[in-house]
Amino acid sequence: MKTVDVAPEKLIDGKAVAGRIMKDLEAEIRSFSAGGRPPRLSVIIVGENPASQVYVGMKVKKAAACGIDSDLIELPADTPEELLLERIDRLNSDRGVDGILVQMPLPGHLDQQKVIERISPSKDVDGFHPCNLGRLAADKPLFISCTPLGITVLLSEYRVRTEGKNVVVAGRSLIVGKPMALLLASRGKTGNATVTICHSKTENLPAVTRTADILIAAIGIPEIIKGDMVREGAVVIDVGTSRIEDPGSKKGYRIAGDVEFDSVYPRASLITPVPGGVGPMTVAMLMKNTLQAAVLARGESDAQR
Numbered sequence: 001m002k003t004v005d006v007a008p009e010k011l012i013d014g015k016a017v018a019g020r021i022m023k024d025l026e027a028e029i030r031s032f033s034a035g036g037r038p039p040r041l042s043v044i045i046v047g048e049n050p051a052s053q054v055y056v057g058m059k060v061k062k063a064a065a066c067g068i069d070s071d072l073i074e075l076p077a078d079t080p081e082e083l084l085l086e087r088i089d090r091l092n093s094d095r096g097v098d099g100i101l102v103q104m105p106l107p108g109h110l111d112q113q114k115v116i117e118r119i120s121p122s123k124d125v126d127g128f129h130p131c132n133l134g135r136l137a138a139d140k141p142l143f144i145s146c147t148p149l150g151i152t153v154l155l156s157e158y159r160v161r162t163e164g165k166n167v168v169v170a171g172r173s174l175i176v177g178k179p180m181a182l183l184l185a186s187r188g189k190t191g192n193a194t195v196t197i198c199h200s201k202t203e204n205l206p207a208v209t210r211t212a213d214i215l216i217a218a219i220g221i222p223e224i225i226k227g228d229m230v231r232e233g234a235v236v237i238d239v240g241t242s243r244i245e246d247p248g249s250k251k252g253y254r255i256a257g258d259v260e261f262d263s264v265y266p267r268a269s270l271i272t273p274v275p276g277g278v279g280p281m282t283v284a285m286l287m288k289n290t291l292q293a294a295v296l297a298r299g300e301s302d303a304q305r
């Protein structure tokens with residue numbers, strides 16, 4: 001919870017950057033659509049997880065705002081795995097669909113990894129498929145996971161140099177931590193960093209995070225990163241998005257990051273807020289990836305003619 005006075009120049013305003021990207025995308029998509037149909041994104045949600053419903057609602061709304069057609073496929077929580085996989089197969093073979101997204105997490109009886117692997121890598125606009133993660137590791141990226149991709153764009157927008165810097169990525173998930181570490185360690189403008197990855201078995205997390213010129217927190221434990229875990233002048237990127245009960249708020253909950261803002265803010269040179277930091281960039285990158293998928297699909301269909 002923010003109670004400190006915040007100087008705008010120390011805040012990384014993901015909402016504003018994402019807004020500019022969406023505007024540019026809107027123009028690109030308009031010109032793409034003039035040459036045929038607009039890009040199309042299919043979004044599948046299984047069950048009624050309230051946070052997931054908010055996320056898919058936002059994705060569908062943002063898609064419409066930038067000219068992407070989308071359809072929201074809502075399946076009941078007890079959907080059998082085979083049925084979900086069949087649905088994905090149909091979307092994979094539908095030439096009118098460019099991007100497929102299955103909102104995570106899935107109900108417990110469904111194997112998330114199996115579902116991810118069923119999506120055609122050429123329509124995997126979330127960038128979660130092992131082929132896409134492998135391509136990133138091999139320096140031949142196709143679709144890059146939206147959150148890490150958005151973070152590299154934010155770092156670049158705020159002219160944060162990564163080359164030669166010590167970056168600590170806290171979290172090693174396949175959708176955030178790992179692709180983030182790969183991107184930052186890769187050659188290129190937003191790479192060339194010396195990257196350390198932390199996880200639940202890391203001994204003495206504070207000692208490691210204190211070595212970071214750039215600290216990326218993607219753990220999912222509210223406010224686990226305290227001020228004394230951060231080096232003076234570090235750039236702090238907070239990926240964490242946890243709902244915590246807050247009887248004082250209208251909704252009865254608030255969204256908390258992994259970073260304890262009040263104690264970390266005074267030490268950081270730049271910091272992302274939650275909300276309004278990484279989240280909006282994730283959605284903008286999803287739209288960018290969907291356009292990329294549509295461009296690829298049109299190229300392939302032109303080549304077949």
Ligand code: NAP
Binds near residue numbers: 170177239242
């Ligand atoms: P995840 O799959 O649960 O991964 C969490 C990672 O944190 C794991 O690698 C885990 O280690 C590590 N970890 C757990 N406890 C730790 C500890 N005490 N010290 C150090 N590392 C620890 O989560 P995720 O999908 O990567 O998401 C992380 C957070 O980001 C969540 O809050 C999620 O909601 C949020 N998120 C936000 C966005 C956005 O757009 N803003 C997008 C995606 C995710 P092990 O590997 O050892 O288990």
